[in-house]
Amino acid sequence: MLKIVADDKIPFLTGALEPKAEVKYMAGGDISNEDLKNADALITRTRTKCNEGSLNGTSVKMIASATIGFDHIDTNWCEQNNIKWTNAPGCNSESVKQYLGAVLALLVSEKKWVLKDRSIAVVGVGNVGSKVSAMAKALGMTVYEIDPPRARQENNMHFVNLTDVVNKADVITFHTPLSKTGEDKTLHLCDDNLLKCMKSDAIVVNSSRGEVIDGQSLKAALTEKQIGGAVIDVWENEPAIDKNLVDLVWIGTPHIAGYSKDGKAKGTQMSVQAISRFFKLGMDDWEASGLPLPEQAQLEINCVGLTEDEVIARAILHTYPLFNDDADLRGDLAKFEYLRGAYPVRREFKAYQIVLENGNESMLKKLIDIGFGKVIKKMSGR
Known part of the structure; x- marks a missing residue:
């Protein structure tokens, strides 16, 4: 056998x-x-x-x-x-998109960002980055796509150089593989030189590979307040991660962005x-079954007095309260591997139904465009 x-x-x-x-x-x-x-x-x-x-x-x-x-x-x-x-390329792309959605939702709810006035640089536009890019566009953000291999292969003028937009982007998010050598080297792609070019309120996000960011340079940039903050899910030297860096980042999680x-x-x-x-086992069409349902698969939001961004942020954070993962990591860094192995149930947007009371068509469209399974609009009293 x-x-x-x-x-x-x-x-x-x-x-x-x-x-x-x-x-x-x-x-x-x-x-x-x-x-x-x-x-x-x-x-x-x-x-x-x-x-x-x-x-x-x-x-x-x-x-x-x-x-x-x-x-x-x-x-x-x-x-x-x-x-x-x-x-398994692309298997976790919707999950990482949800992670980035939660980051943007927290920027709205915690830092009062208005997304249509903000820009995001998506570095690496493959299975994951392309979905992050599409979500950011659906939310009204200006999106810069950086992918040198694709730009060469496709001769596509749509892509831009990271160095040309690093001083414009409000969020820089990395979705690249780890390449240690060659023309498309990503080892320490985000280094001291790149960090110094960023806006003073820029948010750096890494959910790709820890070594894509030079941890020492990021620590210095955060200590000196060169940038606005960092959201780090992947770390150099996992699971023995740098406590001093964890203390400095805005959000830190234990390599679980793709863990839906x-x-x-x-x-x-x-x-x-x-x-x-x-x-040749004859199981070529096998599918996983028995996915647990979300604890609260339907969310009703009364939109009166809320902006579109605030409505969408509530919906996203209902599916994924990102600060919970941050708190778990900070509680005990030695549990890094345990937190990954015992990660709680997280379902993606498609598993949820959102009911908008007194919402508008634009809110409904944005929620559908970012991937919610069903969105219903109802008037008050009905």
């Missing part, structure tokens, strides 16, 4: 492959070369290093990572040793289907 080793924190996986395979579930960080000796496949997340040390001399023929990132996989070594690997139940289910689904195709 097919033998598979799987990270035990991958949701909706238990029982999916057992009719076709023998599956051993383990903590991702504990999976060793010895555990993989007789395994045919590995289903993993980012905490399992897939390289010569863990794979040499094993019988592993395929690695399926239920994550968008794949820098935990030594892809060159795997390809040279005939080990097929897959990741919907996004996790999609990543698991893509991994199971990839395993099925490779080993």
